[in-house]
Amino acid sequence: MSAVNPSGWRPKQGAAAPGQPSETASGDRGLSLEEPLIFELAAPGDFGAKCGVDFDEPDTDPSPSLARFLRKAPPALPGLTEPETVRHYTRLSRQNYAIDLGPFPLGSCTMKHNPRLNEKMARLPGFADIHPLQPHATVRGAYEAMAQLADWLTRLTGMATVALTPKAGAHGELCGLLCIRAAQVAKGDARSVVLVPESAHGTNPATAAFAGYRVENIPATADGRVDLAALKARLGPDVAGVMITNPNTCGLFEREMKAISDAVHAAGGYVYCDGANFNAIVGKVRPGDLGIDAMHINLHKTFSTPHGGGGPGSGPVVLSAALAPFAPLPFVTRQADGSVRLIEEADAPADHPQTFGRMCAFHGQMGMYTRALTYILSHGADGLRQVAEDAVLNANYVLRSLDDVLDAPFAASGPCMHEALFSDAGLAEGFTTLDIAKGLIDEGFHPMTVYFPLVVHGAMLVEPTETESKAGLDRFIASMRSLAARAKTGDELLKSAPHFAPRRRLDETQAARRPVLAWRGDVAASD
Amino acid sequence: MRYLPLTPSDRSAMLATIGAGSLDDLFVDVPAEARLAGLVPGLPLHASEMAVDRHMSALAAKNVDAGSVPFFLGAGAYRHHVPASVDHLIQRGEFLTSYTPYQPEIAQGTLQVLFEFQTQVARLFGTDIANASMYDGSTACWEAVAMAGRVTKRSRAVLCRGLHPHYVATIRTMAQFTGDTVDCRNPRLEPLPDIAGVIDAIDGETSCVVVQYPDILGRVTDLAPIAGAAHAMGALLIVVVTEPVALGMLEAPGNLGADIVVGEGQSLGVGLQFGGPYLGLFGCNEKFVRQMPGRLCGETVDADGKRGFVLTLSTREQHIRREKATSNICTNSGLCALAFSIHMTLLGGEGLARLARLNHARAQAAAARLAQVPGVRVLNETFFNEFTLVLPRDAGAVVEKLAERYVLGGVPLARLYPGVSELGTGLLVTATETTSLEDIEALAIALQEVLA
Numbered sequence: 001m002s003a004v005n006p007s008g009w010r011p012k013q014g015a016a017a018p019g020q021p022s023e024t025a026s027g028d029r030g031l032s033l034e035e036p037l038i039f040e041l042a043a044p045g046d047f048g049a050k051c052g053v054d055f056d057e058p059d060t061d062p063s064p065s066l067a068r069f070l071r072k073a074p075p076a077l078p079g080l081t082e083p084e085t086v087r088h089y090t091r092l093s094r095q096n097y098a099i100d101l102g103p104f105p106l107g108s109c110t111m112k113h114n115p116r117l118n119e120k121m122a123r124l125p126g127f128a129d130i131h132p133l134q135p136h137a138t139v140r141g142a143y144e145a146m147a148q149l150a151d152w153l154t155r156l157t158g159m160a161t162v163a164l165t166p167k168a169g170a171h172g173e174l175c176g177l178l179c180i181r182a183a184q185v186a187k188g189d190a191r192s193v194v195l196v197p198e199s200a201h202g203t204n205p206a207t208a209a210f211a212g213y214r215v216e217n218i219p220a221t222a223d224g225r226v227d228l229a230a231l232k233a234r235l236g237p238d239v240a241g242v243m244i245t246n247p248n249t250c251g252l253f254e255r256e257m258k259a260i261s262d263a264v265h266a267a268g269g270y271v272y273c274d275g276a277n278f279n280a281i282v283g284k285v286r287p288g289d290l291g292i293d294a295m296h297i298n299l300h301k302t303f304s305t306p307h308g309g310g311g312p313g314s315g316p317v318v319l320s321a322a323l324a325p326f327a328p329l330p331f332v333t334r335q336a337d338g339s340v341r342l343i344e345e346a347d348a349p350a351d352h353p354q355t356f357g358r359m360c361a362f363h364g365q366m367g368m369y370t371r372a373l374t375y376i377l378s379h380g381a382d383g384l385r386q387v388a389e390d391a392v393l394n395a396n397y398v399l400r401s402l403d404d405v406l407d408a409p410f411a412a413s414g415p416c417m418h419e420a421l422f423s424d425a426g427l428a429e430g431f432t433t434l435d436i437a438k439g440l441i442d443e444g445f446h447p448m449t450v451y452f453p454l455v456v457h458g459a460m461l462v463e464p465t466e467t468e469s470k471a472g473l474d475r476f477i478a479s480m481r482s483l484a485a486r487a488k489t490g491d492e493l494l495k496s497a498p499h500f501a502p503r504r505r506l507d508e509t510q511a512a513r514r515p516v517l518a519w520r521g522d523v524a525a526s527d
Numbered sequence: 528m529r530y531l532p533l534t535p536s537d538r539s540a541m542l543a544t545i546g547a548g549s550l551d552d553l554f555v556d557v558p559a560e561a562r563l564a565g566l567v568p569g570l571p572l573h574a575s576e577m578a579v580d581r582h583m584s585a586l587a588a589k590n591v592d593a594g595s596v597p598f599f600l601g602a603g604a605y606r607h608h609v610p611a612s613v614d615h616l617i618q619r620g621e622f623l624t625s626y627t628p629y630q631p632e633i634a635q636g637t638l639q640v641l642f643e644f645q646t647q648v649a650r651l652f653g654t655d656i657a658n659a660s661m662y663d664g665s666t667a668c669w670e671a672v673a674m675a676g677r678v679t680k681r682s683r684a685v686l687c688r689g690l691h692p693h694y695v696a697t698i699r700t701m702a703q704f705t706g707d708t709v710d711c712r713n714p715r716l717e718p719l720p721d722i723a724g725v726i727d728a729i730d731g732e733t734s735c736v737v738v739q740y741p742d743i744l745g746r747v748t749d750l751a752p753i754a755g756a757a758h759a760m761g762a763l764l765i766v767v768v769t770e771p772v773a774l775g776m777l778e779a780p781g782n783l784g785a786d787i788v789v790g791e792g793q794s795l796g797v798g799l800q801f802g803g804p805y806l807g808l809f810g811c812n813e814k815f816v817r818q819m820p821g822r823l824c825g826e827t828v829d830a831d832g833k834r835g836f837v838l839t840l841s842t843r844e845q846h847i848r849r850e851k852a853t854s855n856i857c858t859n860s861g862l863c864a865l866a867f868s869i870h871m872t873l874l875g876g877e878g879l880a881r882l883a884r885l886n887h888a889r890a891q892a893a894a895a896r897l898a899q900v901p902g903v904r905v906l907n908e909t910f911f912n913e914f915t916l917v918l919p920r921d922a923g924a925v926v927e928k929l930a931e932r933y934v935l936g937g938v939p940l941a942r943l944y945p946g947v948s949e950l951g952t953g954l955l956v957t958a959t960e961t962t963s964l965e966d967i968e969a970l971a972i973a974l975q976e977v978l979a
Contacts, residue, residue: 038643038872048877053610055881055960058888062776065909066887069747071778075650079875082612089640089869093621096636100620113530114624117576122800123614126587131600132802133938134591135930141589142801148586155567167662167803168858170845178704206845206855212704215850253556284554289561300858308617308862309637310627310822312662312804328700345696346945357700361603361665361693361791362802374583380573381566383528389550390533396553397541415545415553441633446626452846469532470541496830501632504830511827511839515816517656518646 032502035091039519042078051079076522095502096309097446103468103476105398107419107449107461108201108249110279110301115378118304118371127370132362136342142366143340146332149316149373153297156384157278158288159318163327165364169276172296172315173207173243175328175359179294179319180241180270181211182326182356189268191240197226199250199453204243204274213240220455224250224410224421228259235267245274246290247281247417249453250410251395251461261291270294270323278302279465280392280418283385293320299365303372314368325354330363390466391418394473398462401477405484409456418465424458428490433458436483438505441498443479528573593799593935597966597973599893601913601957602743602938603664603691603769604802605794607882608961613796613869617862627822627861631837632829637861638836641824644868650876651774652788653781654810659822659838660864661807661856664791665697668737668767670809670820670854671787672698675735675763676707677818677853683732685762686711687725687753689742691769692943698737707734713947716917718908720748726756733762735787740766740780741773743943744906745913745955754784763787770794771808772959773911775876775883787811795874796866806863817843820854882960886912889958893967897956900975906953913957915940919978922954928977934970 027034043049062070080088097104104111122128130139150162163179166172177194184191194208197218205215216234219227226244242264246254254260261271273287273295279302281287287295299305299314307313319327331343331352342363343352379387392415399420403411407425410416424433437447437460449461464473486494498504533541538550547553554562574582593606600606617623621636628634628641641659648657661667672684684707686695695711702709710728715721720742729736736757741747750766757764766780768790780788792806793799809821816823817840825839845852874882890912894905902919918925922939929936940953958967 035639037639039646042875047875051875051878051881052612052873053878053882055878055885058881058884060888060891062884062887063891063909066747066776066911069749069777069909071774071776071782074775074876074880075779077647077650077871077874077876077879079878080872082610082873085869085872086612086616088872089616089622089865090619092636092639093616093619094636095633095639096621096625097630097633098621099624104624104626106626109626111624111626115530117579119618119623121580121583121587124584124587125592125594126584126590128798128800129592129594129606130590130801131593131598131604131606131799131935133600133602133604133942134935135927137927138591138930138935139801141586144589145583145586152570155570167666168856170855170857171662171666174855178700181704201857202844202846202849202852203855203857205850206848206852209850209852210705210855212706253554255556255558258558258561281557283567284563285557285561286563286567306623306862307626309622309625309634309640309865310659310861311858312860312863313858314804329696344942344945346942357703358693358696359666359700360663360697360803361691362663362805365803366801367804370583374579377571377574377579377582378530378576379528381570383531383573385563385566386528386531389553390531390538392553393533393538393541393545393550396545396547400545414556415547417556437630438632441630446633447630466531466533470534470537472532498632502635503632503833503835506631506829506835506837507827508837508839511825511837512842515823515839516826517642517816517823517839518649519642 033091033094035088037519038078038080038088039521041080041084041088047076047078048074050081052082052085102445103464103472104446105448105462105464107463108276110463110465112304112465113467114304114306115375117378118374121374122367122370143332143342145373146369147334147340149369150332152376153316153318156282157295157318158286160321161319161324161327163317163319164332165328165359166296166315166317167360167365168311168313169296169298169315170203170207171359172317173203174211175317176272176294176296177207177211178356179323179326183323184240186354191238193239195234195239195242197244199248199455200243200245201274201276208243223413224252225254226260228256231260232263235263235269239267239269241270241272243272243274245277247277251416251419251421252410252413253417257290276301277418280388282388283381284388293323299368299372304375305368305371312365314365326356329355329358387466394464394466394468395420397473398464398477402480405481419461419463421456422460423456427487431487431490433460435494435497436460436487438497439483439494440479442500445476445479596933596935597969598935599937599956599958599970600935602943602955603791604799605770605957605959606799606961607794607959609796609798609870610873613866616869617866622865628838631835635835638824640865640868642826642836644864645824647868647871648808649810651771652810653779654788655813656816657810658819659824660859661809661821662860663803663805663807664769664789665694667789667807667809668694669697669701671765671789672735672737674787674818674820675765678763678815679734679761681732681734682707683734684709685725685728685733685736687738688712688714689720689744689746690737690739690767691743694767713944714744716906716950716953718906720746722749722752725753729756729760729762731760733760735763735765737765737767740768741911744915745910746907747777747909750780750783765789772883772886775879776887776911792867796870797863804860804863806860806867818853821856822859885960889960889962890914892964893956893958896967896971900971902978912959913955916954916956918952918954921951925977929973932973934973936970936974
């Protein structure tokens with residue numbers, strides 16, 4: 001019998017009122033539904049008893065030449081019929097919070113509404129059911145869609161060209177650094193150090209190290225920005241470039257970005273910009289005007305392709321004229337006659353000879369290009385500018401509606417951009433940012449980004465995005481004010497929050513100390 | 528603008544709360560010379576759903592979609608029937624519009640799916656464990672090579688001749704920047720893979736041997752002798768599976784000595800999508816867990832003792848370790864992993880085996896029929912659902928001619944190996960459960976006409 005909850009747990013929530021039940025026989029409580037693993041749903045010992053797909057019978061036996069390669073038994077994986085499958089995943093889905101359910105104010109993640117037109121367009125058979133290696137003449141519309149996205153991205157950023165293929169933001173960072181490296185090698189000027197501010201996303205130093213660079217930190221000023229003087233002092237012939245996030249992860253625009261770029265260029269380096277926060281400035285500022293040489297654009301942030309519980313992402317990299325010749329393959333380019341070409345290995349020696357190579361199979365995240373292009377066309381130049389303005393307005397509204405009850409370390413430096421940063425200063429002894437976050441879960445909101453950026457103690461980074469209405473923000477602010485008051489007065493119930501979620505706080509220490517990464521119920525039973 | 532909820536009066540009220548006079552006042556930190564006074568020039572304004580639908584549909588209509596013609600392409604991206612319920616379920620907003628499950632109390636749906644997915648992948652591959660997915664097969668393959676370097680403290684990778692050339696190129700690109708050396712040569716048009724050559728290339732500096740199974744020409748490699756030779760020299764065996772349906776029939780690489788198994792999961796649930804987004808699969812021996820890249824989901828309990836799932840062992844990852852992380856990967860392919868997992872749940876192991884037999888049967892039928900076309904020869908001694916034809920002339924031109932007849936007849940090896948003249952007559956042909964006997968007949972007739 002597949003137990004609903006093999007741990008033996010049964011729901012119990014406070015003392016039952018007289019005459020009211022406190023437990024249920026099923027383990028479920030009304031619409032709060034528990035769900036076993038698929039391995040527990042299938043018939044024990046008979047995983048092949050059910051199947052949710054009907055097939056034609058094969059009309060021939062396997063080729064005799066294959067006999068010695070055949071597996072002795074099918075993989076030990078359970079099959080379920082369609083109704084059981086639909087129910088399993090639908091019940092599981094209800095244990096997830098999502099942007100479709102309410103605000104998801106994760107700083108630096110840009111959880112905005114995912115328009116359903118994007119999903120519909122990406123599923124047109126002419127986009128969804130084409131193969132990347134079809135003859136070029138049979139996929140002209142796909143190349144044109146890629147080129148139109150490329151046109152928008154280069155114009156919105158004021159850059160020379162774009163490498164579309166990187167599969168996510170971190171992959172885009174790698175693409176940018178490899179372009180920088182290739183450009184310097186081509187000049188006979190290979191360098192060894194990349195400078196990264198302390199407030200950077202973890203992917204920045206990880207990427208630089210992966211690309212073979214030594215990473216050095218750039219200090220920040222007291223107002224939360226890059227220390228230009230310290231940066232200038234460190235520049236030299238060993239510095240390949242800098243990786244700067246602008247707007248930065250403190251939610252602030254780097255006012256001296258152009259001066260930073262000029263100094264780096266003067267020292268023979270290049271400027272990589274982490275474009276995770278492009279949503280704050282799309283249509284308002286072109287990174288190309290600030291001297292940026294390379295910047296990835298997370299299509300899953302600014303351009304609304306769905307995050308899907310952790311990907312797939314897409315991280316096209318816009319490049320300056322200096323770095324354009326080194327862009328990876330395949331490379332989409334528009335010809336003088338308006339037609340579009342996909343330059344692959346065959347044509348690269350003649351038409352894109354300095355490319356640093358290929359970063360992945362095929363042509364990148366086409367399914368994300370079509371969604372992003374749909375979003376961009378829906379908004380247009382005017383709508384995208386309004387996106388940035390509303391995103392920044394919403395963040396400042398949150399900042400000024402909470403800075404009297406929560407410490408906002410950079411509030412005095414002026415307006416924030418698209419995210420508002422708070423610290424844990426002033427909370428009661430023993431109360432932390434984590435308690436506020438878990439309290440928000442009970443309030444029906446997804447928590448903000450916590451403990452990032454590292455430069456602020458107990459950071460809480462709130463990015464409401466342009467998706468939230470004023471009424472929605474007012475509800476969020478009311479919950480945050482309530483939580484701030486409870487954390488300052490030492491409400492012990494907050495320390496054990498969440499109380500109303502599908503799970504209470506989970507034991508992460510046990511998970512890491514004795515990792516259980518796969519179900520082995522049948523293995524244990526047969527031992 | 529249908530996606531922007533703030534009204535003009537909301538904006539005024541909010542500016543008043545903030546104490547700013549205008550929206551532009553909020554951008555005061557942007558130097559004036561960098562601030563655009565108006566709209567970015569040369570770009571159109573917002574458009575209705577209907578207008579955007581019309582624009583995108585017109586672009587899509589310029590492509591020949593696989594379902595509309597006899598279709599025989601593979602080479603690392605395969606067309607399979609995806610049950611209708613898969614696409615319905617992945618569009619549940621709670622899956623589609625959720626984030627990486629950093630707050631596990633309200634992300635158990637995604638986390639349990641990842642735990643089930645990891646188990647499915649590990650069992651399919653015959654490995655102890657699997658991670659929560661990578662970008663795609665090619666990047667998973669590179670990550671496996673990098674991981675083998677960390678495990679063995681060596682830096683020379685030996686790649687079999689039959690490894691997908693895009694995977695080889697990805698490895699070569701990355702190796703330039705990490706100092707790894709890569710030993711790899713192009714395949715030859717021979718009925719069996721070159722096992723002796725791979726074994727000969729292994730030396731005491733070799734970190735890993737990378738073998739594709741089945742290989743780029745569709746041939747099935749005997750893994751056991753390579754595993755033995757690699758292990759004897761202290762190297763790891765990495766097996767690459769670009770067509771996971773094959774593992775419904777073929778023995779799992781983990782049961783044949785592979786230390787790391789990576790793959791492209793696109794065949795199940797994801798669809799062709801012109802090459803992406805796809806799904807990197809990554810499984811390995813449990814003793815290497817702390818050297819693995821990517822996210823891992825593990826089982827634990829909550830404060831009430833209730834079973835639950837969390838992302839775990841994150842001290843390997845960039846957001847904790849920064850420049851000392853095992854990989855810079857952050858985003859993975861969560862939604863594609865969900866699609867894969869749902870499709871696998873509908874199939875089960877027995878269903879996957881039936882699906883595999885059907886694929887193989889269609890490929891056998893195609894190979895038998897195409898071998899009757901005058902001048903055409905089937906190269907392979909072994910194949911699963913993909914095989915190489917040797918044509919009497921340049922296959923690239925033949926494929927163009929077939930496309931003019933509305934037959935998408937396969938992938939010419941010249942597309943994958945440009946300028947390699949000895950492969951120019953090779954045509955890679957794939958048949959799956961979606962290939963009908965009528966499709967096969969249509970290709971045979973068109974091929975005969977084009978070659979006549």
